[in-house]
Amino acid sequence: MFTGLLASVFHGTAQADSTEDPNEQQRALLKRVWLDLLVSDGIAEAEEKFTNRMEGKLEPLSDRKRKKLTQSLLELFPKLEADQPDIAALAVGSGFTFIGMDGVESEEELALVELYREALAPNLTMADCRRITTKTQMASRRKEAPYYLGKLRTHAVAFSKTDGFTDIPQYPSLSSDMVRWNKTDSGGFADIGFEVDGSVRSSFRLQATNQGKGFIATAFIDADKDGQFAVFVVTETSTVTMVTPEDVY
Amino acid sequence: MHFIVLAGWISTAQASPVFETIGSNYTTMEGAQALEKKRQDALKQTLDSTNIVVRTLVGSKLKQQPNMCVDYVFSYSTNTLHVKCDDHPSIPVHLDGRPTQYPKKDGTFLEVVAEVKGNTILQTFPFANGSLKVIYRLENEHFWVEKSIYSSYLGMPLSVSSSYISTN
Numbered sequence: 001m002f003t004g005l006l007a008s009v010f011h012g013t014a015q016a017d018s019t020e021d022p023n024e025q026q027r028a029l030l031k032r033v034w035l036d037l038l039v040s041d042g043i044a045e046a047e048e049k050f051t052n053r054m055e056g057k058l059e060p061l062s063d064r065k066r067k068k069l070t071q072s073l074l075e076l077f078p079k080l081e082a083d084q085p086d087i088a089a090l091a092v093g094s095g096f097t098f099i100g101m102d103g104v105e106s107e108e109e110l111a112l113v114e115l116y117r118e119a120l121a122p123n124l125t126m127a128d129c130r131r132i133t134t135k136t137q138m139a140s141r142r143k144e145a146p147y148y149l150g151k152l153r154t155h156a157v158a159f160s161k162t163d164g165f166t167d168i169p170q171y172p173s174l175s176s177d178m179v180r181w182n183k184t185d186s187g188g189f190a191d192i193g194f195e196v197d198g199s200v201r202s203s204f205r206l207q208a209t210n211q212g213k214g215f216i217a218t219a220f221i222d223a224d225k226d227g228q229f230a231v232f233v234v235t236e237t238s239t240v241t242m243v244t245p246e247d248v249y
Numbered sequence: 250m251h252f253i254v255l256a257g258w259i260s261t262a263q264a265s266p267v268f269e270t271i272g273s274n275y276t277t278m279e280g281a282q283a284l285e286k287k288r289q290d291a292l293k294q295t296l297d298s299t300n301i302v303v304r305t306l307v308g309s310k311l312k313q314q315p316n317m318c319v320d321y322v323f324s325y326s327t328n329t330l331h332v333k334c335d336d337h338p339s340i341p342v343h344l345d346g347r348p349t350q351y352p353k354k355d356g357t358f359l360e361v362v363a364e365v366k367g368n369t370i371l372q373t374f375p376f377a378n379g380s381l382k383v384i385y386r387l388e389n390e391h392f393w394v395e396k397s398i399y400s401s402y403l404g405m406p407l408s409v410s411s412s413y414i415s416t417n
Contacts, residue, residue, distance in 0.1 A: 140298070140404075143405070147298070151408055154395070154410055155395075158386060158388075158410065159369075159386065193371070193395070197379075197382075198399070198401070
């Protein structure tokens with residue numbers, strides 16, 4: 001879906017470009033499109049990094065063109081599913097831009113990614129792109145667990161001032177797949193107003209400690225589906241901490 | 250992206266005696282500046298988790314969201330909790346299953362039924378691309394509020410909470 005969108009934007013805008021060489025015209029446009037998409041991370045910084053990498057001078061899009069492009073993207077992408085990151089033709093890692101590969105399956109999509117790679121990051125191989133993207137996306141997916149665990153802590157503290165803390169059995173069951181959160185099945189989590197809108201990869205539990213005066217809440221997630229779960233914990237007095245090694249996703 | 254309000258939300262609700270004794274004035278325990286920083290931090294976290302393609306647009310849409318009140322003024326009358334947030338008009342929140350009408354910018358009203366459970370009120374405001382959920386919880390002299398924005402456009406929901414203390 002995403003690649004189709006970009007292709008549309010790409011071809012549509014390319015016609016208005018005055019560069020004579022079609023290939024150069026396409027590459028220049030790609031640079032501008034990607035740079036524009038990076039604007040929220042700071043155009044100057046992105047441009048500098050990009051320029052260093054591409055050894056070329058880039059011209060950011062005007063506000064008007066950026067808004068128009070963004071609107072085009074949104075019109076062509078009525079809904080972006082967090083669980084289907086085939087939109088990840090671009091990802092921003094630590095220090096430079098690279099081309100994402102997650103969800104790219106067909107020959108047509110691969111060819112388009114190859115075009116991006118050639119224009120945007122010629123120093124990276126396709127294998128580099130796939131490796132970096134996978135790692136980054138797994139880390140991104142894993143962030144769900146500490147995020148919701150922090151929210152769980154907030155709710156546990158807010159809802160337990162009178163009665164103290166009580167055990168909440170694990171929910172949802174451990175799974176490497178996305179599981180839809182069902183409020184009625186979530187037991188004690190619903191009682192403390194904690195819920196997830198949609199689906200999660202994480203599983204949560206809360207265990208009361210010190211005769212109900214404290215608790216330890218735990219989140220489990222297997223973002224890369226290798227059967228090994230990353231584990232996060234939090235207590236009523238501590239912040240969220242990851243207890244498994246950093247390379248467990 | 251349009252966060253357009255859709256039709257009302259239907260739920261069951263029961264009147265709760267807990268709110269009959271609610272104090273009048275409450276103010277955030279963390280202070281206005283700290284609360285605003287908390288909101289901005291939460292927004293940044295949400296935007297960081299959101300796909301870069303829509304991040305800029307989402308950021309502009311959520312720039313002032315969720316609106317976290319520094320002060321609340323409450324009053325209660327026959328199954329209705331009147332809620333006044335900062336300088337906004339007082340809104341009567343019906344706790345007995347009747348819908349509460351919220352004015353929209355186009356002059357129409359959104360009807361939302363409050364879900365009441367003990368000392369907790371949950372309101373869900375549906376939008377075209379997601380929803381806003383507001384939880385109020387009364388706990389003795391304290392009042393806890395959480396406002397969360399959910400959308401498939403967001404990598405993580407935007408959620409901010411604060412505790413308020415009675416100033417009566």
